[in-house]
Structure formats: structure tokens, C-alpha cells
Amino acid sequence: MEVRAEWPGVIAEIRVSVGDRVSAEDELLVLESMKMLTPVLSPAAGAVQHIAVEQGQFVDEGALLLRLGD
Amino acid sequence: MTWQPEVDEIERRKQLAYQLGGQERVERHQSQGKLTIRDRIEALVDAGSFRERGVLAGRAEYEGDELKSFIPSNYVMGLATLDGRRVVVGGDDFTVRGGAADGAVGGKSGHAERMAREMRLPMVRLVDGTGGGGSVRTIDNIGRTYVPGSSWEGITSMMAEVPVIAAAMGSVAGIGAARVAASHFSVIIRGTGQVFTAGPPVVERGIGVKVEKEELGGAQIHARKSGVCDNEAEDEADAFRQIRAFLSYLPDNTWRLPERGPVQDAPDRRDxxxxxxxxxxxxxxxxxxxxxxxxxxxxxxxxxxxxxxxxxxxxxxxxxxxxxxxxxxxxxxxxxxxxxxxxxxxxxxxxxxxxxxxxxxxxxxxxxxxxxxxxxxxxxxxxxxxxxxxxxxxxxxxxxxxxxxxxxxxxxxxxxxxxxxxxxxxxxxDWGSLPIEGGVQAAYRRDIEAAEDPDAYRAELEAKFNAMRSPFRTAEAFNIEExxxxxxxxxxxxxxxxxxxxxxxxxxxxxxxxxxxx
Known part of the structure; x- marks a missing residue:
């Protein structure tokens, strides 16, 4: 499952590492947008397979942030 | 001599209408987790309160004087009470002609909508129709084509008069989709409700794109991206619960004020x-x-x-x-x-x-x-x-x-x-025309660029403005009242x-x- 940016912003924090197991609603990353640190929550339970962004990186709306697997 | 034979005939014809599109089609419909139209209405409104109108409408064939076959109108409507208040409710029967509006007979849905307006009652639409008169079968039936003429004035005007609520309960296209969109509150059922201007076959023929109905017009499109539907429901029961909840805040019509509901909390609660x-x-x-x-x-x-x-x-x-x-x-x-x-x-x-x-x-x-x-x-x-x-x-x-x-x-x-x-x-x-963080740069760009240490000067300016950011200063000037x-x-x-x-x-x-x- 892909987690994508719902709006543009800068990756302020990455809260998980590849291999971490997460539950639905867990905080995966923090995206700074319009000067607000908004948490990106996990859409479902799963394991973090791939993180596509780095801290400080600008992402546009729709950009791939990370990928979750079983 | 009494009129008993005719009275018996009323009952016989009602029973024919209750068979909808026939056992096979009803079972197929129900196997998809969908209720039939009268069961939907029963599940929505107060038990036993539905008074149907137009149950005798349908397409009949006769042999001499004898009724040979009867296909009921695929639009069912009437008056009911919902949480004790009067409403008009109407919906499509998908088991007859896929709920297409040309199967409704005699403008039944328009009748229901006019009844809601005249009686100044909320209108609830349980939409489950594949299109309007847009079915080409109509052409075969009447032997000609026709200029499309969906009456829309009433649908528009009633939005200023009575609450209009719509549920997308199946694949809803054309005029059905328009009736969902033209509402104060609409709900789409996840997985079984789809809304589109035209369904997959027309899309494939028209623009050459093969697409599944759910990806074309499911809840993830219309409740999450397009805003065509306000809310999504888990199932039909959830949709009915949401309709009742939404209506509970509204008056019967715009000539009345909303009514006070349950008082269930301390007015002076200070969390x-x-x-x-x-x-x-x-x-x-x-x-x-x-x-x-x-x-x-x-x-x-x-x-x-x-x-x-x-x-x-x-x-x-x-x-x-x-x-x-x-x-x-x-x-x-x-x-x-x-x-x-x-x-x-x-x-x-x-x-x-x-x-x-x-x-x-x-x-x-x-x-x-x-x-x-x-x-x-x-x-x-x-x-x-x-x-x-x-x-x-x-x-x-x-x-x-x-x-x-x-x-x-x-x-x-x-x-x-x-x-x-x-x-x-x-x-x-915290207020202003521009936030101080970006606003200082915009207003003092030249001064900042000319400074010996631009970053330090910008920080100095921001500190100066931040010190003035207290809302109490605004209140002193009565620019905020309290x-x-x-x-x-x-x-x-x-x-x-x-x-x-x-x-x-x-x-x-x-x-x-x-x-x-x-």
C-alpha cells in the first residue's frame, strides 16, 4: 500500500524505519505545510517496506512518501 | 350489490406490485447486500408508518378483459413518519428495468417531489436507477426519438423550501446521479453505491476507456475526491441512520424554525x-x-x-x-x-x-x-x-x-x-494580514538585503514584531471585542x-x- 502526500509541504520528521510494524492511525511522518507540522497517519496496519523521502525534502501533492506491506 | 369484486381487485393488484421484478431478479438484487425498495423504506421510516401512493401504477397487458401480465412501476413513493415527523419518501426499484426512470410510469417521482413541496415536508430520495428516459428502449416503445425534457425547475426550487436528502444505493447514472447531487445532504454506500454521469458501457463507447463502475463512481471518488456525495455509509442501515441524524437538526421546511432537540448536557459545562x-x-x-x-x-x-x-x-x-x-x-x-x-x-x-x-x-x-x-x-x-x-x-x-x-x-x-x-x-x-514569518521578508526585503548580516537583521525584525503579537494589544484597541x-x-x-x-x-x-x- 502506498502512502502519498495529500498536500504539498516539507518532510519535517520521519517517525518510522523500514521494517517497523505500524497500526492504523500511527504517526508515520510529519509534514510541514502552511507552517503547521501535520502528522501523516498510517491508513492501515502493516510493515514499512520502503521510505521514499528524506527529512527536509519538499514534496508535492500526490508524491509517494512510503510503502506499507504485510 | 357491493363493490367487493373491485375491492378484491385492489388487493390482487397490490400483491402483483409487491412482486417487483419477479423472484429471480429480487434474489439477485438481495444477494448483493441490497434491500428491495419497500424494505428500504420500511427500514428507514417509523415501523408501519409508510402510506404508499401509486401502488397500482404499472404496465399491464390484457387478454380481452383479463389482466395477463403486470410489471409494476419501478418508482415507489408515499408519506411516512420518520422519528415521529412527516416526510415524503420515494425510491427506485432496481429489479424492474434497472430502476431506469422510463419504467416509473406516469411521472411518479415528479409527483412525489411536488407532494413534498406542496405539503412542505422533507423529501428523501432512495436512488437506485441506471438512468433517465435515456434508455434507448424508450425509442422502440414510442416509435420515435424525443427532445430530452427532464423537468428541473421543481428540483431546484424545492431546495429553497424543504430538506432534500438523497442516498445513492446502487449504480446511479444520468438523471439519478443528478437527483443525488441536487440535494442538501447525500450519502453513498461504500461498495454498492456508484454515481456517474454515464456508466462503464457508455464511457467505453464514448471515450474508449474501459473502467469498472466502482473505480468510475464509487464512494472513494464521490465522498473523498469530488464532493458529489457528502458522506459515505458502511451499509444501507448506516445510510438510513445518517439520513435520520441529518434530518433531526432541520425544520420541516424553511417557513419553520429548527426545533429544540434533546437537552442532554449541562449548559454550564466547562471542560x-x-x-x-x-x-x-x-x-x-x-x-x-x-x-x-x-x-x-x-x-x-x-x-x-x-x-x-x-x-x-x-x-x-x-x-x-x-x-x-x-x-x-x-x-x-x-x-x-x-x-x-x-x-x-x-x-x-x-x-x-x-x-x-x-x-x-x-x-x-x-x-x-x-x-x-x-x-x-x-x-x-x-x-x-x-x-x-x-x-x-x-x-x-x-x-x-x-x-x-x-x-x-x-x-x-x-x-x-x-x-x-x-x-x-x-x-x-493570532491574526493579521500576513503572518510575521513571511510578512517581514516581504515588507522589508530591501532593508534586509542591504543589511550587513541579513539573517540577523531579519531575526531582529521578527522579534520586534512578535513582541507586538499579543492579542491583548488588539483588545486594547477594541479590534477584538473580548x-x-x-x-x-x-x-x-x-x-x-x-x-x-x-x-x-x-x-x-x-x-x-x-x-x-x-
Whole structure:
């Protein structure tokens, strides 16, 4: 499952590492947008397979942030 | 001689109508988790209250005088009570001609809608039809083509008169889709409800794209991306629950005021959490929905359009039992900034409140319009000024609580600035035309560039302006009327709501005229 940016912003924090197991609603990353640190929550339970962004990186709306697997 | 044979015939024909499209089609329909139309109506309204009209309508074939076959009209409608109030309810029977409107016979659906208008009662549409007269079978039946002529004046006018609620309960196309969209509140059932201007076969033929109905018009499109439907429902029972909940806040029509509902919470409740709900760090968002629960009557909040235009939260709720329309900004979505979708949602919701004479409570945390290329492409300022027009055309009592930010043009749109409104602010109030962080750079660019150490000079300027940022300085100038202890918000708004409903008693009622919007 892909987690994508719902709006543009800068990756302020990455809260998980590849291999971490997460539950639905867990905080995966923090995206700074319009000067607000908004948490990106996990859409479902799963394991973090791939993180596509780095801290400080600008992402546009729709950009791939990370990928979750079983 | 009595009329008993004819009376028996009424019953016999009713039984034929109750067979819908026949056992096989009914079973196929039910196997998809769908109720038949009369079961849907029974599940929605108060038990045993449905009084059907037009049950005898259908297409009959005769052998001599003898009725040989009967296909009932595929639109079922009548009067019922719902939570004790009168409503008109009508819906499509998918098992006859896929619910297509040409199977309805004699304009039954138009009759139901006119009945709702004339009787000034809410209209509930349970839509499950594959199209309008658009079926080409009609051409074969009447031996000619025809100029399309869906009557739309009534559908439009009734939105100014009575609550109109629509549920998309199956694959809904053409006129059915239009009837879902032309409502005050619409709900789509996840997995079984789809809405589209035209379904997959027409799409494939017209633009050569093969697409499944769910990906073309399912809940993930219309409740999450397009905003065609306000809410999504897990199943039919959930859709009926949402319809009942939505109606509970509204009067029967716009000539009546909303009625006080259950009083289930202490009017003077002062939740301690409100003192710390806004983080002191300006970049940390708060949980806007939890905040609302601390203010409005417990268990009274009903959210409309949660997954569309997410930066704006629109809810119906109660204060000391009185229905109110609630606007709030969600700092966890686009930082709470007003974007195109949020503006569209806000304008519709303000219109809903104004149409049904619901006082509005606006919990303001508005950083401004969304910025950037995508926001410009989406027409943010166009939809934004439409939302502002809705706010300024509204005549219902309006209360603003500035809980945090109010910036720029969008921030100014938190109320009609030329009218008296009840307004209070929290100590976390933070406002201006431009935020100091970016505003200093914009206003002092030359000075900053010319400075020996530009970064240090910018920081010095920002520190100077931040020192003037205290809301108390604004209150000194009476530019904000009152700064309150956040814990007092509920008791203050309860008192205002009582006043608002007293004002509404002398408010002009009925359909409202609103001029052209930008």
C-alpha cells in the first residue's frame, strides 16, 4: 500500500524505519505545510517496506512518501 | 350489490406490485447486500408508518378483459413518519428495468417531489436507477426519438423550501446521479453505491476507456475526491441512520424554525482540557474534532462531508438542545488553509444553515488561502470568494470564536464584517494580514538585503514584531471585542444560542433570495 502526500509541504520528521510494524492511525511522518507540522497517519496496519523521502525534502501533492506491506 | 369484486381487485393488484421484478431478479438484487425498495423504506421510516401512493401504477397487458401480465412501476413513493415527523419518501426499484426512470410510469417521482413541496415536508430520495428516459428502449416503445425534457425547475426550487436528502444505493447514472447531487445532504454506500454521469458501457463507447463502475463512481471518488456525495455509509442501515441524524437538526421546511432537540448536557459545562487544547508551539496542530466535543452538547455532533475539502470541518450539532451549524478549520489538513475544495464545502454548508435558519458557530483557525501552483490551478481564489459571498449573504445569527489564527483575506471571511456578530477570542488568538514569518521578508526585503548580516537583521525584525503579537494589544484597541477563558466557551455560546433563537422568532422565513455570486 502506498502512502502519498495529500498536500504539498516539507518532510519535517520521519517517525518510522523500514521494517517497523505500524497500526492504523500511527504517526508515520510529519509534514510541514502552511507552517503547521501535520502528522501523516498510517491508513492501515502493516510493515514499512520502503521510505521514499528524506527529512527536509519538499514534496508535492500526490508524491509517494512510503510503502506499507504485510 | 357491493363493490367487493373491485375491492378484491385492489388487493390482487397490490400483491402483483409487491412482486417487483419477479423472484429471480429480487434474489439477485438481495444477494448483493441490497434491500428491495419497500424494505428500504420500511427500514428507514417509523415501523408501519409508510402510506404508499401509486401502488397500482404499472404496465399491464390484457387478454380481452383479463389482466395477463403486470410489471409494476419501478418508482415507489408515499408519506411516512420518520422519528415521529412527516416526510415524503420515494425510491427506485432496481429489479424492474434497472430502476431506469422510463419504467416509473406516469411521472411518479415528479409527483412525489411536488407532494413534498406542496405539503412542505422533507423529501428523501432512495436512488437506485441506471438512468433517465435515456434508455434507448424508450425509442422502440414510442416509435420515435424525443427532445430530452427532464423537468428541473421543481428540483431546484424545492431546495429553497424543504430538506432534500438523497442516498445513492446502487449504480446511479444520468438523471439519478443528478437527483443525488441536487440535494442538501447525500450519502453513498461504500461498495454498492456508484454515481456517474454515464456508466462503464457508455464511457467505453464514448471515450474508449474501459473502467469498472466502482473505480468510475464509487464512494472513494464521490465522498473523498469530488464532493458529489457528502458522506459515505458502511451499509444501507448506516445510510438510513445518517439520513435520520441529518434530518433531526432541520425544520420541516424553511417557513419553520429548527426545533429544540434533546437537552442532554449541562449548559454550564466547562471542560478543563480547553485550557491546554491549543499547543503553545505555533507549528503544532490541535485536534479540532476533539475540541468541538468539549464545546457542543455531548453526542450531538454530526459531521457532513468529512473526507472532502478536509481543511474545513462542517458539522451539525446542538447547544443546550438547540440545533446549530458548526464551521471549524482543521489544522491537520493543509495546515487548515482554505483551498478550493474547502471553499466549495464551506459555501454549501453556509447556504444550508442560512436556508434552514440554523445559527452558525464558526471556530476560527484560519491561516489564509492555500498557496502554490496547484492551488492556483484549482481556482482557489474563485471558489474562495464564492465561500466569502455565502458568508456575507447569510442572514442567520452568527458567532465567531477565534481560537487561534485569522490571517489574510480568508481569515477576514470568518464572518460578515459589516454586520454585528457575536465574537470572542481565545488567548491563543493570532491574526493579521500576513503572518510575521513571511510578512517581514516581504515588507522589508530591501532593508534586509542591504543589511550587513541579513539573517540577523531579519531575526531582529521578527522579534520586534512578535513582541507586538499579543492579542491583548488588539483588545486594547477594541479590534477584538473580548478575550475569554477557553473553558467559558460553552456557557457563553449556550447563552448566545438562546439569544439567537429569540432573534430567529422575528426572522423573515421562507425561501431566501441571494444575488449573483462571483
Amino acid at each position: 478543563e482540557e480547553l485550557l491546554s487544547v491549543i499547543p503553545r508551539d505555533r507549528r503544532r496542530p490541535h485536534n479540532a474534532r476533539r475540541l468541538l466535543e468539549h464545546i457542543f452538547d455531548r453526542g450531538s455532533l454530526f459531521e457532513v462531508g468529512r473526507y472532502f475539502g478536509r481543511a474545513v470541518i462542517t458539522m451539525l450539532g446542538r447547544l443546550d438542545g438547540y440545533p446549530v451549524a458548526i464551521l471549524a478549520n482543521d489544522p491537520m489538513a493543509v495546515g487548515g488553509s482554505l483551498d478550493a475544495d474547502g471553499s466549495i464545502k464551506m459555501a454549501k454548508f453556509v447556504d444550508l444553515a442560512d436556508t434552514f435558519n440554523l445559527p452558525v458557530v464558526n471556530l476560527v483557525d484560519q491561516p489564509g488561502f492555500m498557496i502554490g501552483i496547484a492551488a492556483e490551478e484549482a481556482g482557489t481564489i474563485k471558489w474562495g470568494v464564492r465561500a466569502m459571498a455565502a458568508v456575507n449573504q447569510a442572514t442567520v445569527p452568527w458567532a465567531s470564536v477565534i481560537i487561534r489564527r485569522a490571517y489574510g483575506v480568508a481569515g477576514a471571511a470568518h464572518q460578515n464584517q459589516d454586520r454585528w456578530n457575536y465574537r470572542i477570542a481565545w488567548p491563543s488568538g 478575550i475569554v477563558d477557553p473553558r467559558d466557551t460553552r456557557p457563553l455560546l449556550v447563552a448566545w444560542t438562546h439569544d439567537a433563537y429569540r432573534v430567529l422568532e422575528t426572522h423573515p422565513l421562507g425561501p431566501k433570495y441571494r444575488g449573483m455570486r462571483p
